[in-house]
Amino acid sequence: MRPDSRLARHLPHKMITLACAALALLVAPTTTSAQTDQLVQWTTEAGGNGHWYRYLSPVSIFEPFSFATAQSAAEASSYNGLQGYLATITSQAEQDFMNGAFSYLLGFGGTGTAWLGASDAATEGEWRWLGGPEAGQLVSYTNWRPGHPVAAAGFENYDLLALSIFGGSPTTYGWVSVEQSGGALGYIIEYGNGPVTTVPEPGPLGLLAAGAAAFGMMVRRRREDAARG
Template sequence: MKRFTLAVALLLAASPVAASAQTQWAGNGHYYQFVNTNVDWNGAFAAANASSYLGMQGYLATITSAGENTFIAGLITRSVWLGGSDDVIEGTWTWRNGPEAGQAFTYTNWDLGEPNNFGGGEDYIEMPLHGKWNDVGGPWFPNFVNGYVIEYSGVSSVPEPSSYAVIAVGLVGLGFAARRRRQSAV
């Protein structure tokens, strides 16, 4: 019976990763993916940065507008980690990855009374379901876990299907131009 109880406890403690499909936001053309798992901020940061989609690098979401915040809040079904932190200089919040890496926030959506650095060490941003931000994690809550949102942006290294047609037309045009030059040189 003890083995059965231990096995059930281990299964319940295991945190399966359930990721949504990547969804594009028209506001900036970036893709977003909600990952429903239990992970601390550092684990989410590493996993997001190790991901890619259509040749674009993934990173923990960096929110730079109210529209983007609303879009992401609509994707999630639980609290999630975002890509910001103040663990380098307390009270100075910067994005840690993506195109905004190292930049101070130009947009914020802190909940009432946040960030409050409760307990002296809340260094990471979470977004609860209501879309307002909270500082949490770090030394005071080292085992705090959430899901996370991956953002994908940048130039894709995989051409879109329509790009092949443009490339083909361009090559045909170059062939005609070269043929015309050879004929006029004769």
């Protein structure tokens, strides 16, 4: 028998386990970044609407969100009993709040984008909000970057709205139209569409009460049947 194998056989089991764990840490892949999830409220005390806003960014600038992914995630989420939807910006005051609310992920050239909830896919040139209290309404307040929305012949598929961030001194914000196949480095969810309408499942006490009631009814029926017999 080789000396090193005899030594390994006599090592305490805990020492072998710790050595294996240490080796696994050395060779295991590491994650250097995580998805950003920031939540803020535009309070009525600050002149806001009382709604909550959440900004989410991808784990990497090389993995942008599609609009469909962002919209589905927003509409499937809720906070404090309020239904989520891709954010709507309906005033300069709300735009100013949104500008300073989050630390936006920026990519190459110090620029970034975040999906908002509007589109002109139904009728070219008619931008409408897709969710929230403004769902279906024409977009009245706008903050387009120069050259946007893109509406030239051959570019009719630039149907989606995103907030555009240009990092610098100062950082500037505006709106851009994005093509259907495009991606963004984040999206903004707004919670302000009233309570979630799903019916909650009964808790343990509710189930216990329902079971007791059913049992009582069964006993009562058996007594009535015995009395008739």
